[in-house]
Amino acid sequence: MGKSSKIKVQDREVSILLNEERDFVSLTDIAKYRNEHDPNDIIRNWMRGRTTLAFLGLWEVLNNPDFKPVEFDGFRNEAGHNYFVLSPQKWIEKTNAIGIVSKSGRYGGTFAHKDIAFEFASWISPEFKLYLITEFQQPKNSENERLNLNWNLQRTLAKVNYRIHTDAIKEKVIPVEVTKEQAARFYATPY
Known part of the structure:
Protein backbone atom coordinates (compact mmCIF):
# COMPACT_ATOMS: atom_id res chain seq x y z
CA MET A 1 0.00 0.00 0.00
CA GLY A 2 1.07 3.55 -0.62
CA LYS A 3 0.67 6.62 1.53
CA ASN A 40 -15.42 -7.48 11.02
CA ASP A 41 -18.83 -9.06 11.70
CA ILE A 42 -20.49 -6.03 10.12
CA ILE A 43 -18.34 -6.37 7.00
CA ARG A 44 -19.01 -10.12 6.70
CA ASN A 45 -22.76 -9.58 7.10
CA TRP A 46 -22.70 -6.94 4.36
CA MET A 47 -20.82 -9.29 2.03
CA ARG A 48 -23.45 -12.03 2.48
CA GLY A 49 -26.15 -10.10 0.63
CA ARG A 50 -27.15 -10.75 -2.98
CA THR A 51 -27.14 -7.08 -3.97
CA THR A 52 -23.75 -6.57 -2.34
CA LEU A 53 -22.23 -9.48 -4.26
CA ALA A 54 -23.84 -8.29 -7.48
CA PHE A 55 -22.28 -4.86 -6.94
CA LEU A 56 -18.85 -6.28 -6.03
CA GLY A 57 -18.90 -8.63 -9.01
CA LEU A 58 -19.87 -5.90 -11.45
CA TRP A 59 -17.23 -3.55 -10.05
CA GLU A 60 -14.57 -6.24 -10.54
CA VAL A 61 -15.75 -7.05 -14.08
CA LEU A 62 -15.48 -3.36 -14.99
CA ASN A 63 -12.11 -2.75 -13.30
CA ASN A 64 -10.24 -6.04 -13.07
CA PRO A 65 -9.22 -8.03 -16.17
CA ASP A 66 -7.98 -10.89 -13.92
CA PHE A 67 -11.27 -11.31 -12.06
CA LYS A 68 -12.51 -14.92 -11.91
CA PRO A 69 -16.19 -14.88 -12.91
CA VAL A 70 -16.73 -18.63 -12.43
CA GLU A 71 -15.79 -18.42 -8.75
CA PHE A 72 -17.95 -15.31 -8.45
CA ASP A 73 -20.96 -17.22 -9.84
CA GLY A 74 -20.54 -19.79 -7.06
CA PHE A 75 -20.72 -17.05 -4.42
CA ARG A 76 -23.65 -15.38 -6.15
CA ASN A 77 -25.63 -18.62 -6.14
CA GLU A 78 -25.07 -19.07 -2.38
CA ALA A 79 -25.66 -15.42 -1.41
CA GLY A 80 -28.66 -14.73 0.78
CA HIS A 81 -28.86 -18.22 2.30
CA ASN A 82 -28.65 -18.51 6.08
CA TYR A 83 -25.59 -20.75 5.90
CA PHE A 84 -23.66 -18.48 3.52
CA VAL A 85 -20.73 -16.63 5.06
CA LEU A 86 -18.15 -14.63 3.12
CA SER A 87 -15.08 -12.90 4.48
CA PRO A 88 -13.10 -10.29 2.56
CA GLN A 89 -10.07 -12.62 2.57
CA LYS A 90 -12.07 -15.47 1.01
CA TRP A 91 -13.54 -13.11 -1.61
CA ILE A 92 -10.07 -11.83 -2.57
CA GLU A 93 -8.47 -15.27 -2.62
CA LYS A 94 -11.15 -17.07 -4.65
CA THR A 95 -12.03 -14.36 -7.20
CA ASN A 96 -8.70 -12.52 -7.50
CA ALA A 97 -10.54 -9.33 -6.51
CA ILE A 98 -8.70 -6.01 -6.43
CA GLY A 99 -11.48 -3.73 -5.15
CA ILE A 100 -11.10 -4.94 -1.56
CA VAL A 101 -7.80 -5.28 0.28
CA SER A 102 -7.38 -6.97 3.65
CA LYS A 103 -4.33 -6.31 5.81
CA SER A 104 -3.38 -8.08 9.01
CA GLY A 105 -1.53 -6.65 11.96
CA ARG A 106 -1.62 -3.60 14.14
CA TYR A 107 -2.40 -1.14 11.33
CA GLY A 108 -4.40 -3.64 9.33
CA GLY A 109 -8.04 -3.84 8.45
CA THR A 110 -10.25 -4.16 5.43
CA PHE A 111 -9.98 -1.42 2.83
CA ALA A 112 -12.01 -0.97 -0.34
CA HIS A 113 -11.88 1.19 -3.42
CA LYS A 114 -13.84 4.38 -2.80
CA ASP A 115 -16.73 3.20 -5.02
CA ILE A 116 -17.16 0.08 -2.89
CA ALA A 117 -16.56 1.95 0.37
CA PHE A 118 -19.32 4.45 -0.43
CA GLU A 119 -21.68 1.56 -1.21
CA PHE A 120 -20.80 -0.04 2.14
CA ALA A 121 -21.28 3.28 3.94
CA SER A 122 -24.73 3.57 2.38
CA TRP A 123 -25.60 0.14 3.80
CA ILE A 124 -24.35 1.28 7.22
CA SER A 125 -26.15 4.64 7.19
CA PRO A 126 -27.15 7.01 4.37
CA GLU A 127 -26.34 9.94 6.67
CA PHE A 128 -22.87 8.58 7.41
CA LYS A 129 -22.29 8.01 3.69
CA LEU A 130 -23.04 11.65 2.85
CA TYR A 131 -20.71 12.91 5.58
CA LEU A 132 -18.04 10.46 4.38
CA ILE A 133 -18.28 11.67 0.77
CA THR A 134 -18.12 15.30 1.88
CA GLU A 135 -15.04 14.76 4.05
CA PHE A 136 -13.41 12.51 1.45
CA GLN A 137 -13.74 15.17 -1.25
CA GLN A 138 -12.55 18.04 0.98
CA PRO A 139 -8.78 17.44 0.51
CA LYS A 140 -9.33 16.83 -3.20
CA ASN A 141 -11.17 20.15 -3.56
CA SER A 142 -8.38 21.93 -1.68
CA GLU A 143 -5.79 20.29 -3.94
CA ASN A 144 -7.76 21.34 -7.05
CA GLU A 145 -7.95 24.92 -5.77
CA ARG A 146 -4.19 24.89 -5.17
CA LEU A 147 -3.57 23.52 -8.67
CA ASN A 148 -5.85 26.16 -10.22
CA LEU A 149 -4.03 28.90 -8.32
CA ASN A 150 -0.70 27.48 -9.47
CA TRP A 151 -1.94 27.27 -13.07
CA ASN A 152 -3.17 30.88 -13.00
CA LEU A 153 0.17 32.00 -11.56
CA GLN A 154 2.05 30.13 -14.31
CA ARG A 155 -0.22 31.67 -16.92
CA THR A 156 0.36 35.20 -15.60
CA LEU A 157 4.12 34.64 -15.48
CA ALA A 158 4.04 33.35 -19.05
CA LYS A 159 2.24 36.53 -20.20
CA VAL A 160 4.79 38.75 -18.45
CA ASN A 161 7.71 36.70 -19.77
CA TYR A 162 6.27 36.82 -23.29
CA ARG A 163 6.48 40.59 -23.33
CA ILE A 164 10.02 40.55 -21.93
CA HIS A 165 11.15 37.94 -24.47
CA THR A 166 9.58 39.61 -27.50
CA ASP A 167 11.05 42.98 -26.52
CA ALA A 168 14.48 41.40 -26.05
CA ILE A 169 14.23 39.72 -29.47
CA LYS A 170 13.24 42.99 -31.10
CA GLU A 171 16.11 44.85 -29.45
CA LYS A 172 18.90 42.25 -29.55
CA VAL A 173 18.19 39.64 -32.22
CA ILE A 174 16.43 41.40 -35.10
CA PRO A 175 18.92 43.44 -37.08
CA VAL A 176 18.26 47.19 -37.22
CA GLU A 177 17.95 47.07 -41.02
CA VAL A 178 14.82 44.85 -40.87
CA THR A 179 11.59 46.74 -41.35
CA LYS A 180 8.53 46.19 -39.17
CA GLU A 181 6.75 44.43 -42.04
CA GLN A 182 9.65 42.02 -42.50
CA ALA A 183 9.83 41.30 -38.75
CA ALA A 184 6.08 40.66 -38.58
CA ARG A 185 6.48 37.78 -41.02
CA PHE A 186 8.92 35.99 -38.68
CA TYR A 187 7.79 36.99 -35.18
CA ALA A 188 4.36 37.06 -33.66
CA THR A 189 3.24 40.27 -32.04
CA PRO A 190 1.85 40.27 -28.48
CA TYR A 191 -1.30 42.18 -29.53
Whole structure:
Protein backbone atom coordinates (compact mmCIF):
# COMPACT_ATOMS: atom_id res chain seq x y z
CA MET A 1 0.00 0.00 0.00
CA GLY A 2 1.07 3.55 -0.62
CA LYS A 3 0.67 6.62 1.53
CA SER A 4 -2.11 6.93 4.07
CA SER A 5 -4.15 9.67 5.66
CA LYS A 6 -7.16 10.04 7.91
CA ILE A 7 -10.34 12.02 7.66
CA LYS A 8 -12.81 12.81 10.42
CA VAL A 9 -16.41 11.72 9.77
CA GLN A 10 -18.96 12.44 12.49
CA ASP A 11 -16.23 12.42 15.17
CA ARG A 12 -14.78 9.13 13.87
CA GLU A 13 -11.46 8.68 12.14
CA VAL A 14 -11.55 6.90 8.78
CA SER A 15 -8.28 5.85 7.16
CA ILE A 16 -7.60 6.43 3.47
CA LEU A 17 -4.85 4.63 1.54
CA LEU A 18 -3.53 5.49 -1.88
CA ASN A 19 -2.75 2.25 -3.72
CA GLU A 20 -1.62 2.37 -7.36
CA GLU A 21 -3.22 5.79 -7.87
CA ARG A 22 -6.57 4.60 -6.45
CA ASP A 23 -8.07 5.69 -3.15
CA PHE A 24 -8.98 2.92 -0.72
CA VAL A 25 -11.14 3.67 2.32
CA SER A 26 -11.17 1.62 5.52
CA LEU A 27 -14.31 -0.49 5.72
CA THR A 28 -13.20 -1.44 9.22
CA ASP A 29 -13.37 2.20 10.33
CA ILE A 30 -16.75 2.69 8.63
CA ALA A 31 -18.12 -0.49 10.28
CA LYS A 32 -17.15 0.90 13.70
CA TYR A 33 -20.00 3.37 13.23
CA ARG A 34 -22.32 0.38 13.88
CA ASN A 35 -20.18 -1.90 16.05
CA GLU A 36 -17.11 -0.43 17.72
CA HIS A 37 -15.95 -3.78 19.16
CA ASP A 38 -16.39 -6.18 16.24
CA PRO A 39 -16.46 -4.33 12.92
CA ASN A 40 -15.42 -7.48 11.02
CA ASP A 41 -18.83 -9.06 11.70
CA ILE A 42 -20.49 -6.03 10.12
CA ILE A 43 -18.34 -6.37 7.00
CA ARG A 44 -19.01 -10.12 6.70
CA ASN A 45 -22.76 -9.58 7.10
CA TRP A 46 -22.70 -6.94 4.36
CA MET A 47 -20.82 -9.29 2.03
CA ARG A 48 -23.45 -12.03 2.48
CA GLY A 49 -26.15 -10.10 0.63
CA ARG A 50 -27.15 -10.75 -2.98
CA THR A 51 -27.14 -7.08 -3.97
CA THR A 52 -23.75 -6.57 -2.34
CA LEU A 53 -22.23 -9.48 -4.26
CA ALA A 54 -23.84 -8.29 -7.48
CA PHE A 55 -22.28 -4.86 -6.94
CA LEU A 56 -18.85 -6.28 -6.03
CA GLY A 57 -18.90 -8.63 -9.01
CA LEU A 58 -19.87 -5.90 -11.45
CA TRP A 59 -17.23 -3.55 -10.05
CA GLU A 60 -14.57 -6.24 -10.54
CA VAL A 61 -15.75 -7.05 -14.08
CA LEU A 62 -15.48 -3.36 -14.99
CA ASN A 63 -12.11 -2.75 -13.30
CA ASN A 64 -10.24 -6.04 -13.07
CA PRO A 65 -9.22 -8.03 -16.17
CA ASP A 66 -7.98 -10.89 -13.92
CA PHE A 67 -11.27 -11.31 -12.06
CA LYS A 68 -12.51 -14.92 -11.91
CA PRO A 69 -16.19 -14.88 -12.91
CA VAL A 70 -16.73 -18.63 -12.43
CA GLU A 71 -15.79 -18.42 -8.75
CA PHE A 72 -17.95 -15.31 -8.45
CA ASP A 73 -20.96 -17.22 -9.84
CA GLY A 74 -20.54 -19.79 -7.06
CA PHE A 75 -20.72 -17.05 -4.42
CA ARG A 76 -23.65 -15.38 -6.15
CA ASN A 77 -25.63 -18.62 -6.14
CA GLU A 78 -25.07 -19.07 -2.38
CA ALA A 79 -25.66 -15.42 -1.41
CA GLY A 80 -28.66 -14.73 0.78
CA HIS A 81 -28.86 -18.22 2.30
CA ASN A 82 -28.65 -18.51 6.08
CA TYR A 83 -25.59 -20.75 5.90
CA PHE A 84 -23.66 -18.48 3.52
CA VAL A 85 -20.73 -16.63 5.06
CA LEU A 86 -18.15 -14.63 3.12
CA SER A 87 -15.08 -12.90 4.48
CA PRO A 88 -13.10 -10.29 2.56
CA GLN A 89 -10.07 -12.62 2.57
CA LYS A 90 -12.07 -15.47 1.01
CA TRP A 91 -13.54 -13.11 -1.61
CA ILE A 92 -10.07 -11.83 -2.57
CA GLU A 93 -8.47 -15.27 -2.62
CA LYS A 94 -11.15 -17.07 -4.65
CA THR A 95 -12.03 -14.36 -7.20
CA ASN A 96 -8.70 -12.52 -7.50
CA ALA A 97 -10.54 -9.33 -6.51
CA ILE A 98 -8.70 -6.01 -6.43
CA GLY A 99 -11.48 -3.73 -5.15
CA ILE A 100 -11.10 -4.94 -1.56
CA VAL A 101 -7.80 -5.28 0.28
CA SER A 102 -7.38 -6.97 3.65
CA LYS A 103 -4.33 -6.31 5.81
CA SER A 104 -3.38 -8.08 9.01
CA GLY A 105 -1.53 -6.65 11.96
CA ARG A 106 -1.62 -3.60 14.14
CA TYR A 107 -2.40 -1.14 11.33
CA GLY A 108 -4.40 -3.64 9.33
CA GLY A 109 -8.04 -3.84 8.45
CA THR A 110 -10.25 -4.16 5.43
CA PHE A 111 -9.98 -1.42 2.83
CA ALA A 112 -12.01 -0.97 -0.34
CA HIS A 113 -11.88 1.19 -3.42
CA LYS A 114 -13.84 4.38 -2.80
CA ASP A 115 -16.73 3.20 -5.02
CA ILE A 116 -17.16 0.08 -2.89
CA ALA A 117 -16.56 1.95 0.37
CA PHE A 118 -19.32 4.45 -0.43
CA GLU A 119 -21.68 1.56 -1.21
CA PHE A 120 -20.80 -0.04 2.14
CA ALA A 121 -21.28 3.28 3.94
CA SER A 122 -24.73 3.57 2.38
CA TRP A 123 -25.60 0.14 3.80
CA ILE A 124 -24.35 1.28 7.22
CA SER A 125 -26.15 4.64 7.19
CA PRO A 126 -27.15 7.01 4.37
CA GLU A 127 -26.34 9.94 6.67
CA PHE A 128 -22.87 8.58 7.41
CA LYS A 129 -22.29 8.01 3.69
CA LEU A 130 -23.04 11.65 2.85
CA TYR A 131 -20.71 12.91 5.58
CA LEU A 132 -18.04 10.46 4.38
CA ILE A 133 -18.28 11.67 0.77
CA THR A 134 -18.12 15.30 1.88
CA GLU A 135 -15.04 14.76 4.05
CA PHE A 136 -13.41 12.51 1.45
CA GLN A 137 -13.74 15.17 -1.25
CA GLN A 138 -12.55 18.04 0.98
CA PRO A 139 -8.78 17.44 0.51
CA LYS A 140 -9.33 16.83 -3.20
CA ASN A 141 -11.17 20.15 -3.56
CA SER A 142 -8.38 21.93 -1.68
CA GLU A 143 -5.79 20.29 -3.94
CA ASN A 144 -7.76 21.34 -7.05
CA GLU A 145 -7.95 24.92 -5.77
CA ARG A 146 -4.19 24.89 -5.17
CA LEU A 147 -3.57 23.52 -8.67
CA ASN A 148 -5.85 26.16 -10.22
CA LEU A 149 -4.03 28.90 -8.32
CA ASN A 150 -0.70 27.48 -9.47
CA TRP A 151 -1.94 27.27 -13.07
CA ASN A 152 -3.17 30.88 -13.00
CA LEU A 153 0.17 32.00 -11.56
CA GLN A 154 2.05 30.13 -14.31
CA ARG A 155 -0.22 31.67 -16.92
CA THR A 156 0.36 35.20 -15.60
CA LEU A 157 4.12 34.64 -15.48
CA ALA A 158 4.04 33.35 -19.05
CA LYS A 159 2.24 36.53 -20.20
CA VAL A 160 4.79 38.75 -18.45
CA ASN A 161 7.71 36.70 -19.77
CA TYR A 162 6.27 36.82 -23.29
CA ARG A 163 6.48 40.59 -23.33
CA ILE A 164 10.02 40.55 -21.93
CA HIS A 165 11.15 37.94 -24.47
CA THR A 166 9.58 39.61 -27.50
CA ASP A 167 11.05 42.98 -26.52
CA ALA A 168 14.48 41.40 -26.05
CA ILE A 169 14.23 39.72 -29.47
CA LYS A 170 13.24 42.99 -31.10
CA GLU A 171 16.11 44.85 -29.45
CA LYS A 172 18.90 42.25 -29.55
CA VAL A 173 18.19 39.64 -32.22
CA ILE A 174 16.43 41.40 -35.10
CA PRO A 175 18.92 43.44 -37.08
CA VAL A 176 18.26 47.19 -37.22
CA GLU A 177 17.95 47.07 -41.02
CA VAL A 178 14.82 44.85 -40.87
CA THR A 179 11.59 46.74 -41.35
CA LYS A 180 8.53 46.19 -39.17
CA GLU A 181 6.75 44.43 -42.04
CA GLN A 182 9.65 42.02 -42.50
CA ALA A 183 9.83 41.30 -38.75
CA ALA A 184 6.08 40.66 -38.58
CA ARG A 185 6.48 37.78 -41.02
CA PHE A 186 8.92 35.99 -38.68
CA TYR A 187 7.79 36.99 -35.18
CA ALA A 188 4.36 37.06 -33.66
CA THR A 189 3.24 40.27 -32.04
CA PRO A 190 1.85 40.27 -28.48
CA TYR A 191 -1.30 42.18 -29.53
